[in-house]
Amino acid sequence: MFSKWRKKPAEQKNVEIYAPVTGEAVALETVPDDAFAGGFMGKGIAIMPSEGKLTAPFDGTVSHVIKSKHAVMLEHPSGLQLLFHIGINTVSLKGEGFISHVQTGDSVKAGQTLIEFDIEKIKGAGYPVITPVIVTNAEELTSGIETNLGPVQSGKDVILTAIFKA
Numbered sequence: 001m002f003s004k005w006r007k008k009p010a011e012q013k014n015v016e017i018y019a020p021v022t023g024e025a026v027a028l029e030t031v032p033d034d035a036f037a038g039g040f041m042g043k044g045i046a047i048m049p050s051e052g053k054l055t056a057p058f059d060g061t062v063s064h065v066i067k068s069k070h071a072v073m074l075e076h077p078s079g080l081q082l083l084f085h086i087g088i089n090t091v092s093l094k095g096e097g098f099i100s101h102v103q104t105g106d107s108v109k110a111g112q113t114l115i116e117f118d119i120e121k122i123k124g125a126g127y128p129v130i131t132p133v134i135v136t137n138a139e140e141l142t143s144g145i146e147t148n149l150g151p152v153q154s155g156k157d158v159i160l161t162a163i164f165k166a
Contacts, residue, residue, distance in 0.1 A: 013078075013163075013164040014161050014162065014163055014164070015058075015076060015078050015080055015161070015162045015164065016158045016160075016161050017057050017058065017076075017080075017082065017133070017158065017159055017160040017161070017162070018057040018058065018110065018154075018155050018156065018157065018158055018159065019047060019057065019152035019153060019154050019155065019156070019157045019158075019159045020047075020054050020055055020056070020057045020084055020114070020131075020133060020154060021047050021049040021051065021053065021054055021055070021131055021152075021154050022049065022050050022051045022053075022152065022153050022154045023047045023048045023049040023050040023051070023131075023151075023152060024047065024048045024050075024150065024151055024152070025045055025046070025047050025147070025148060025149050025150055025151075025152045025157075025159050026045070026046050026047070026048060026130070026149060027045070027046070027147070027149065028043070028044050028045055028046050028132060028134075028147075030046065030130075031046045031088065031128075031130055031132055032088055032128050032130070033088045033089075036085070036088075036132045036134070041083065041085075041132070041134050041136070042083070042134040042135050042136040042137070042138055043134070043135050043138040043145045044082075044132060044133050044134040044135050044145070044147075044160065045132075045133050045147045045148075045149070045159050045160055046130050046131060046132045046133065047130070047131045047133065047152060047159070048129070048130050048131075049086075049119060049129060049130075049131055051119075051154070052116055052117045052118055052119045053113055053115075053116050053117075053154065054072070054084055054086060054113070054114045054115040054116075054117065054131070055110075055111050055112060055113055055114060055154050055155055056074065056108040056109060056110055056111065056112045056114055057074075057082075057110065057155070057159075058074075058076050058110050059077070059107075059108065059109050059110055060074045060075050060076045060077065060107075060108060061074065061075045061105070061106070061107055061108070062074060062102045062103065062104055062105060062106040062107075062108060062114075063075045063081065063104065064104055065100055065102060065103060065104050066091070067095070068090070068091050068093065068094050068095045068098070069095045069098035069099070069100040069115060070085065070086045070087060070090040070091055070093065070095075070098055070115075070117075071083060071084060071085040071086060072084050072100070072102065072114050072115060073136070074108065074114075078162075078164065079137070080135060080137070080162050081135070081136045081137045082133060082134065082135055082136065083132070083133075083134040083136050084114070084115075084131065084132075084133055084134075085131060085132045085134070086098070086115065086117050086122075086129070086131050087117075087122045087127050087128060087129050087130065087131065088127055088128040088130060089127050089128075090122060090127050092125075092127070093121075093122070093125060093127070096121065097117055097118035097121035097122055097125075098115055098116070098117050098118075099115065099116040099117075100114070100115050101113050101114060101115065101116070102114050102115075110155065111154075111155045133159065133160065135160065135162060138162070144162075144163040145160060145161070145162055145163070146160070146161040146163070147159065147160055148160075148161075
């Protein structure tokens with residue numbers, strides 16, 4: 001009799017984030033930087049890249065390209081914001097070894113090259129090449145983030161799933 005007044009459970013909407021680089025997906029806690037490993041930059045995952053190319057994991061908008069070209073932020077149509085940070089302390093390279101193919105405000109398509117980077121140059125300068133992928137606004141938007149660890153291929157394997165309450 002009262003079933004019509006029962007509240008329906010909230011539906012969930014999942015947003016899958018594909019690997020932006022080819023390599024080995026590892027837990028964020030393994031990144032040799034406290035800001036990333038401790039989750040202070042946001043929730044996410046990291047990838048040890050085997051190829052020097054960062055691609056868009058979804059259709060979206062470039063919200064910021066760091067001046068030294070070692071990092072880029074993208075916004076998904078859902079409002080989800082991600083930071084892709086190539087290497088640790090690579091800002092010190094002042095853009096050497098990085099070629100950005102996008103600018104702030106650009107619309108990008110999944111699979112589009114965002115940044116090319118020289119893995120050997122980064123390693124040769126003494127910096128870890130591990131690449132954190134951070135959901136910078138996870139607390140605002142999602143009811144959870146799932147990560148998938150192991151070997152990943154750019155554009156083919158899901159590394160993160162953001163679970164939204166509808």
